[in-house]
Amino acid sequence: MRFMHIADVHLGYQQYGLKERFNDFSRTFLQLIEEALAKRVDFVLLAGDLFEKRTVDPLAMRVAIQGFTELHAAGIPVLAIEGNHEKAYYHEQYSWMDFLDGLGYIRLLNPTFEEGQAILTPHGDEGGAYVDLPLNAAGDALLRVYGLKYYGASIGKAMEMFAEALAAMDHSQVQYAILMLHAGLEGQMAHTGRLRYDDVALVRGMIDYVALGHIHKPYELEDWLYNPGSPETNSMEEVKWPERGYYLVDIRPGGDPPHAAELISTQRRPFYRFPVKVDTLETPNAVYDAVQKLTVVRARDVKRAPAPVVELRLGGVLPFNRYDLDVNHIQTLVDDAWKPLVTRVKNDTTPLAFEVRVEEETSRPELERAIVRDLLARDARYRPEAKAWADGALFLKRMVLEGDTPEAVIAHLRQLRAELGTAGGEG
Secondary structure (H helix, E strand, O other): OEEEEEOOOOEOOOHHHOHHHHHHHHHHHHHHHHHHHHOOOOEEEEOOOOEOOOOOOHHHHHHHHHHHHHHHHOOOOEEEOOOOOOOOOOOOOOOHHHHHHHOOOOEEOOOEEEOOEEEOOEOEOOEOOEEEEEOOOOOOOEEEEEEEOOOHHHHHHHHHHHHHHHHOOOOOOEEEEEEEEEOOEOOOOOOOOOEOHHHHHHHEOOEOEEEEEOOOOOEEEOOOEEEOOOOOOOOHHHHHOOOOEEEEEEEOOOOOOOEEEEEEEOOOOOEEEEEEEOOOOOOHHHHHHHHHHHHHHHHHHOOOOOOOEEEEEEEOEOOOOHHHOOHHHHHHHHHHHHOOOEEEEEEOOEOOOOOOOOOOOOOHHHHHHHHHHHHHHOOOOOHHHHHHHHHHHHHHHHHHHOOOOHHHHHHHHHHHHHHHOOOOOOO
16 A cells, blocks of 8 residues: 655645745645645545644635545545644634544544543544554455644653553554654754654554654654655745655555655745855945845856745844944845845844844744844853744743643753753853
8 A cells, every 4th residue: 555644734824924825835735635646645644734723714725625625536535633733722622624524525533532541443423543444455454544633742641541542452453553643753853842752652563654743844763753844835944954745655564664655845935045144244335245146146046936935144243333234225136136926134143232133024923032032142151052042932932821731841941951051050
């Protein structure tokens, strides 16, 4: 059998407030559907975050149904779990993913937890924890797919209960088993991993393929854990991972490993990031010349269709008054060279006299991150890792807002201090 493993599609994301970016995310999803049909997969795994937000845009839902209808017509089931972006509000029990399940477009998987135990039942009209598919023509060997939705800081406890229930299951006819998880594995990215390897290792020997989602960075571990990354670019940070998209997996029971998994990149709108250090550029004209040289030369060598998203980031210590620097002129230089869909000029320079910098086009999350970072940089103990500390502080804030326990918040703070430390001792 062959299957496709995708995650973090984020349908409905109107990035930068542009309809073109909304269409890009829709186009990428439909491209995945076309690939599934062309590659003749037997089923599709969707490891969370199909949608950008829990209040789904009607046009995004229309695109989702269009894609799932094509798969349904070809007899290709979609097995899915709920991610953090699309989960229902705490006071609600029914999400838009449940809606798609109820209409038969997907099979949404998740155990029921009662009195400290995971209840693993086959998927039916009321949902369920797993789906069985015939692994051979005779039907006497099964492929089983389990799913665990996003549990945030509680993922470790959920995995423990799931592993206990899994060990008690009858697997006599199951020759290949898959587990879908929407969780970031610890150590893959700073401040995003809540799933420890030891937690997921509890099911080693019972699960052949762990299909991950949540982190937009692609990675795989030990021919067992697989994360395809985001098929479309959700932030400029993702530029560093060009090989993102989906896994195409051929199952081969008895092999070592019992599958062949290939990471295949999706076509997406190009994103480019250009860093410019200003420390040795003593006049505004010197900065403009450096920007023009960098952007014009690169623009000549790069195919620019479709129109790209370009970010130019100024960094270092500015050796002259920052108000003499015309950021709008810099943006014009980039626009003239690239004819981009979006130009973002980030002035991250440090003036000789410290100040907290804001830009008119800065979004609220970006503004908050910049202010926290600059405030932390005032303290010499935190200055070398000010950006990492700011990301960590904002992550702690999200934990509190999402209702994580005080123990989980304190544990993450201790982990943060252990990873980053402070030059001046205890903070």
